[in-house]
Amino acid sequence: MGICYHTPMKHIIAPSILAADFARLGEEVQNVLTAGANWVHIDVMDNHFVPNLTMGPHVVEALSNFGINAPLDVHLMISPVADMIKPFADAGADYITFHVDAVDDIPATIKLIRSHNCKPGVVFNPDVPLGDLADYLSTIDLVLIMSVQAGFGGQSFMPEVLDKVRTVRSLIDASGQSIRLQIDGGINLQTIAQAAEAGADTFVVGSAIFKTDDYASIIAALRRAMG
Numbered sequence: 001m002g003i004c005y006h007t008p009m010k011h012i013i014a015p016s017i018l019a020a021d022f023a024r025l026g027e028e029v030q031n032v033l034t035a036g037a038n039w040v041h042i043d044v045m046d047n048h049f050v051p052n053l054t055m056g057p058h059v060v061e062a063l064s065n066f067g068i069n070a071p072l073d074v075h076l077m078i079s080p081v082a083d084m085i086k087p088f089a090d091a092g093a094d095y096i097t098f099h100v101d102a103v104d105d106i107p108a109t110i111k112l113i114r115s116h117n118c119k120p121g122v123v124f125n126p127d128v129p130l131g132d133l134a135d136y137l138s139t140i141d142l143v144l145i146m147s148v149q150a151g152f153g154g155q156s157f158m159p160e161v162l163d164k165v166r167t168v169r170s171l172i173d174a175s176g177q178s179i180r181l182q183i184d185g186g187i188n189l190q191t192i193a194q195a196a197e198a199g200a201d202t203f204v205v206g207s208a209i210f211k212t213d214d215y216a217s218i219i220a221a222l223r224r225a226m227g
Contacts, residue, residue, distance in 0.1 A: 010201060011196065011201055011202070011203070011223065011226050012038045012039055012180065012182075012201065012202040012203065013036070013037045013038055013039075013203055013205060013219060013222060013223070014037070014038065014039035014040065014041040014073050014182070014202060014203065014204050014205070015029075015032045015037045015039075015040065015041060015204075015205055015206065015209050015210065016041040016042075016043055016184070016204050016205065016206035017029060017040060017041065017042060017043075017055075017059075018043045018054060018206055019154075019206035019207045019209070019210040019211065020032075020210050021210070025059070025062070025063070026062065026063065026066035026067075026068070028210070029063060029066075029068055029070075030066070030067075030068065031215055032209060032210070032215050032219075033068070033070050035215035035216035035219050036215075036216055036219040036220060036223070037070070037209070037215075037219055038070065038071070039070055039071045039072075039073045039095075039202070040063065040068060040070050040071070040072050040073060041073045041075060041184070041204045042055065042059065042060060042072060042073065042074045042075065042093075043055075043075050043077065044056065044074060044075060044076050044077060044078060044084075044088075045077045045078070045150075045151060046077065046078035046079070048078065048079060049077055049078050049079040049099065049102050050077045050150050050151035051151050051152075052151050052152055056087075057084075057087040057088050057090070057091035058091070060072055060074060060088055060091035060092050060093055061091040061092060063092070064091065064092030071094040071095060072092055072093050072094050072095070073093075073094065073095040073097070073142075074088050074093040074095060074096045074097070075097050075123065075144065075184070075204075076088075076096065076097065076098045076099070076102075077099065077102075077123075077150045077151065078098075078102065079099075079102040079103070080102075080103070081098045081102055081103050081109055082103075082109065082112060085109075085112050085113055085116055085118075086116055088118075089113075089116035089117065089118045090116075093118050094118060094119060095118065095119045095120075095121055095141065095142055096113045096116075096118045096119070096120060096121070097120070097121035097122065097123050097142055097144050097182075098113075098120075098121075098122065098123060099122075099123045099124075099125065099128070099150065100122050100123065100124060100128060100131065101125070101128050106122065106136060107136055107139065110122070110136060110139050110140055111139070114139070119141035119142065120139070120140050120141060120142075121140055121141055121142030121143060121144055121180075121182070122136075122140055122142075122143055122144070123143075123144040123145075123146065123150070124143075124144070124145055124146060124164065125146045125149060125150055126146055126147070126148070126149060126158050126160070126161050126164075127149075130164065130167065130168065130171075133168070133171060134171050134175070137171060137172065137175045137177055137179060138175065138177055140179060141178075141179060141180065142179060142180045142181075142182055142202070143168050143172070143179060143180070143181055143182065144182040144183070144184055144204075145161055145164055145165050145168060145181070145182070145183050145184075145200070146161070146183075146184055146185050147161045147183050147184065147185035147186055147187070147191070147195070148184075148185030148186050150185075154206070154207055155185055155186055156186050157185060157186030157187065157188075157191040157194075158185070158186070159191075159194065161183075162194060162195070162198040163198075165181065165183060165195065165198040165199055165200050166198050166199055168181055168199070169181055169198065169199025169200075170199075180201060180202045181199060181200050181201050181202060182200065182201075182202035182203070182204060183195045183200040183202070183203060183204065184204035185204070187203050187204060187205045187206075187208060188205070188207075188208040189208065189218075189221055189222060189225050190225075192205070192222050192225050192226055193225045193226060193227065196225075196226040196227060197227075203222070203226075205222065208222070209222075
């Protein structure tokens with residue numbers, strides 16, 4: 001405990017606790033942060049918007065109470081979204097991201113997240129177009145591009161999304177805003193280099209970290225692969 005993980009840096013590694021050992025979750029998260037990770041990525045699925053059911057606000061609250069002081073990055077794969085924003089904010093979320101196709105009013109949802117003192121972000125599945133993203137870049141802190149179809153861990157990386165990452169990178173750079181560009185799905189030693197080259201700066205990594213015996217070694221190797 002007592003380490004600050006909020007230091008700004010070019011590349012952020014955000015382990016997805018979906019792949020962690022839930023029998024000792026607090027210890028797992030602390031270990032992966034001590035090993036060099038930066039954020040904690042929390043995949044929330046509702047068995048409605050996506051065909052899986054995972055964790056709710058109590059998991060976020062438990063990590064906060066355990067003493068985790070890294071940014072808690074809550075990825076909502078749910079619909080409807082609005083009613084769950086306050087519970088996750090109250091539980092200790094720092095970032096709350098939602099899928100653009102899960103809401104009727106994107107700007108209103110962004111505003112609602114901000115009103116609860118969380119940093120808002122938008123998420124695009126591989127088959128979801130960017131639409132009018134440029135119009136609300138000034139109101140968000142994060143864009144998440146899925147490199148698998150949202151809903152399950154352990155899927156293979158879809159290289160066709162790299163063009164979308166490049167487009168978003170250009171939009172962010174042109175906006176002049178300080179916005180993280182996150183990628184999630186099938187990120188490992190091979191794919192993280194491709195994603196970084198395309199312009200991603202924040203990487204959700206699940207099995208590639210948690211299914212190894214040495215978190216520090218794999219995180220160091222991921223950073224080397226990014227260049």
